[in-house]
Amino acid sequence: MDVLGNYKSVIAARSTDKDILKKAQDGGIITTLFAYALEEGIIDGAIVAGPGNEPWKPEPMVVSTKAELLAAAGTRYTISPNMSLIKEATRSYGLDRVGIVGTPCQIQATRKAQLYPIGMRDVDDKIALALGIFCMENLSYQALEAIVEDHCNQKMESVRKMDIGKGKFTVYTERGAVSQMPLKLIHKYVQPGCNVCLDYVANLADISSGSVGSPDGWSTVFVRSTKGNAVWDGAMKAGYFETKPMDQVKPGLDIVKKLATEKITKNQKNVDARKTAGLKADGTPKGLRNPYVSP
Amino acid sequence: MKPAVRPEVKPESKPEASRPQAKPAVKPSDVIEREKVEVVQKEEKPVAEKITIGELHLSGCTGCLVTLADNYEGLFKLLDNYADLVYALTLVDVRHVPEMDVCLVEGSCCLNDKISVEELKQARAKSKVLVAYGGCAAYGNITRFCRGGQWNQPGQEAFVPISEVVDVDLYLPSCPPCPQAVRNVAVMAYLLLKGNDEQKKLATAYLTPLMQLAQRGNEACGCDLMYDVINQGLCMGCGTCAGTCPVRAITMEYGRPNVNRDLCIKCGACYAQCPRSWFNFDVMNNYEGIMDAIKGAMQ
Numbered sequence: 001m002d003v004l005g006n007y008k009s010v011i012a013a014r015s016t017d018k019d020i021l022k023k024a025q026d027g028g029i030i031t032t033l034f035a036y037a038l039e040e041g042i043i044d045g046a047i048v049a050g051p052g053n054e055p056w057k058p059e060p061m062v063v064s065t066k067a068e069l070l071a072a073a074g075t076r077y078t079i080s081p082n083m084s085l086i087k088e089a090t091r092s093y094g095l096d097r098v099g100i101v102g103t104p105c106q107i108q109a110t111r112k113a114q115l116y117p118i119g120m121r122d123v124d125d126k127i128a129l130a131l132g133i134f135c136m137e138n139l140s141y142q143a144l145e146a147i148v149e150d151h152c153n154q155k156m157e158s159v160r161k162m163d164i165g166k167g168k169f170t171v172y173t174e175r176g177a178v179s180q181m182p183l184k185l186i187h188k189y190v191q192p193g194c195n196v197c198l199d200y201v202a203n204l205a206d207i208s209s210g211s212v213g214s215p216d217g218w219s220t221v222f223v224r225s226t227k228g229n230a231v232w233d234g235a236m237k238a239g240y241f242e243t244k245p246m247d248q249v250k251p252g253l254d255i256v257k258k259l260a261t262e263k264i265t266k267n268q269k270n271v272d273a274r275k276t277a278g279l280k281a282d283g284t285p286k287g288l289r290n291p292y293v294s295p
Numbered sequence: 296m297k298p299a300v301r302p303e304v305k306p307e308s309k310p311e312a313s314r315p316q317a318k319p320a321v322k323p324s325d326v327i328e329r330e331k332v333e334v335v336q337k338e339e340k341p342v343a344e345k346i347t348i349g350e351l352h353l354s355g356c357t358g359c360l361v362t363l364a365d366n367y368e369g370l371f372k373l374l375d376n377y378a379d380l381v382y383a384l385t386l387v388d389v390r391h392v393p394e395m396d397v398c399l400v401e402g403s404c405c406l407n408d409k410i411s412v413e414e415l416k417q418a419r420a421k422s423k424v425l426v427a428y429g430g431c432a433a434y435g436n437i438t439r440f441c442r443g444g445q446w447n448q449p450g451q452e453a454f455v456p457i458s459e460v461v462d463v464d465l466y467l468p469s470c471p472p473c474p475q476a477v478r479n480v481a482v483m484a485y486l487l488l489k490g491n492d493e494q495k496k497l498a499t500a501y502l503t504p505l506m507q508l509a510q511r512g513n514e515a516c517g518c519d520l521m522y523d524v525i526n527q528g529l530c531m532g533c534g535t536c537a538g539t540c541p542v543r544a545i546t547m548e549y550g551r552p553n554v555n556r557d558l559c560i561k562c563g564a565c566y567a568q569c570p571r572s573w574f575n576f577d578v579m580n581n582y583e584g585i586m587d588a589i590k591g592a593m594q
């Protein structure tokens with residue numbers, strides 16, 4: 001598979017809903033698609049990263065209204081274990097058509113849960129819409145705190161928005177201050193599991209989206225599966241998005257491909273390095289476990 | 296985890312080559328070879344090329360058997376088109392373990408019960424693919440807590456995962472296992488034994504990790520998430536383990552699973568479901584096609 005995965009179309013897009021754009025991280029693709037899918041009965045609820053009990057700490061949440069979707073919009077650069085609710089959404093919440101948003105690894109988990117539903121009773125055909133967000137790396141909450149409070153010198157609770165782009169991690173505060181740090185200083189804080197991650201643009205999602213490739217306030221959208229295609233077509237017809245062809249926006253698809261290739265090449269090296277990380281008594285290398293080879 | 300049964304990571308990245316060597320076992324390729332034996336034909340059924348499946352019931356609660364039935368109309372579809380059920384408690388009136396293509400074994404094996412041990416060995420001898428079906432057969436599950444003295448067999452206290460007694464080809468963990476999982480495995484076993492070359496290839500790729508799981512060892516616990524995922528630097532906090540645990544022993548605390556070990560029944564679901572226990576791109580990248588194919592097969 002290509003580093004960008006299989007897709008039917010790729011396009012630059014932005015929500016036409018002003019309320020959503022105010023809250024969303026980029027073009028409001030995820031929130032708008034869920035709002036449309038709820039409206040149309042394609043899903044009866046979605047698992048999103050809702051507000052948690054500490055500032056900027058997300059809590060996975062099953063939502064079923066636009067107001068709840070808005071409260072969960074925007075990126076939190078820390079772990080939101082959205083898959084923890086996947087079975088629960090079909091049980092306690094009684095959903096028959098579940099939407100889920102996740103980083104590429106969470107979408108991988110979603111597909112594994114469908115193909116190998118070891119402990120996922122009656123879940124596989126209830127996953128109605130799996131939306132992926134691009135992801136280079138993720139941080140533990142404590143790491144995010146260190147970055148915002150120690151490096152950027154801002155209080156977590158005073159932050160209005162965090163963003164990654166143009167080689168910088170940027171923090172915007174409620175009172176208008178802007179603090180930045182170079183992205184390369186963040187690498188030591190990245191959670192170890194991300195170093196073996198071989199997916200940048202959520203190749204296995206129905207639709208995946210991120211900011212990279214499109215102008216500020218717009219998103220790059222990959223429409224991937226048959227299901228995703230039907231949902232995207234419907235939302236377009238209903239006027240939920242304005243779009244531009246990918247080859248007419250700057251910086252365009254090439255940068256997406258470049259970053260995806262960089263991430264996967266680097267991490268494949270990390271995976272390979274695990275094979276010879278140690279030493280056996282006979283002088284041959286001793287390996288660490290490789291999840292892409294065997295359990 | 297016993298060091299002796301730990302799979303070693305080999306430099307080669309082919310699933311076949313990575314099969315651990317600790318215990319002798321049927322390799323996927325052997326399964327295909329042994330396929331030629333006999334085609335079971337039932338005169339009254341028009342579909343000749345079915346496989347035969349049985350369920351051997353050992354020390355389990357019958358939840359695994361009920362799970363098979365929880366496929367509802369899907370079970371009838373399986374039995375109409377793909378598999379003849381030749382042996383199963385209450386469902387099939389056959390006393391002695393017959394020859395079969397696939398034997399699902401439910402429950403752990405009580406070493407104090409000679410019949411259990413004998414039947415398990417017969418099932419091994421008479422089946423092409425022996426499946427540890429459910430947490431008890433695979434890992435002991437709740438029977439790991441049995442210390443004897445229980446009514447009405449106070450003398451029975453030695454319960455072991457079936458792989459202590461026989462070689463096991465494939466694991467299907469969890470308590471109970473999931474109806475859709477056993478359905479998928481049944482369809483794939485059918486393709487492996489009766490399909491064309493392409494279908495055999497797909498089925499082999501699909502079943503390989505479940506076969507590797509059978510080689511990995513027969514102790515499971517929520518601790519596996521610590522030992523084999525977090526301690527190995529592989530966890531990324533997706534929450535799948537917490538979502539899958541049948542007894543809700545796992546909560547996510549600051550992006551990592553936290554296992555309440557007093558609640559854990561040692562069913563093995565969390566580790567098997569974790570995308571960082573295994574993730575086989577050759578199968579997963581094709582998820583849409585495979586899910587459509589299984590859906591199509593069940594219609």
Ligand SMILES: Cc1cc2nc3c(=O)[nH]c(=O)nc-3n(C[C@H](O)[C@H](O)[C@H](O)COP(=O)(O)OP(=O)(O)OC[C@H]3O[C@@H](n4cnc5c(N)ncnc54)[C@H](O)[C@@H]3O)c2cc1C
Nearest residue numbers: 024025026027028029030031049074076135136210211212
């Ligand atoms: C850790 C992380 C790293 C990222 N890295 C990149 C990158 O390198 N390049 C790039 O182009 N884009 C990246 N993104 C995606 C980007 O930040 C936006 O989330 C994406 O463009 C969607 O924006 P939107 O306006 O369409 O979505 P919105 O309408 O704002 O909705 C975003 C949705 O994502 C959910 N969400 C927020 N945080 C998380 C989280 N931590 N885990 C799971 N779900 C969450 C929200 O609940 C909401 O439903 C990253 C996102 C995350 C969480």
Ligand code: SF4
Nearest residue numbers: 105135137138194197
């Ligand atoms: S880098 Fe990969 S493993 Fe890490 S959070 Fe992003 S998608 Fe998940």
Ligand code: SF4
Nearest residue numbers: 530532533534536569
């Ligand atoms: S299922 Fe996800 S959260 Fe749980 S151990 Fe595996 S990677 Fe970590």
Ligand code: SF4
Nearest residue numbers: 517540559560563565
């Ligand atoms: S933690 Fe839960 S899923 Fe994991 S082995 Fe224990 S009971 Fe099973």
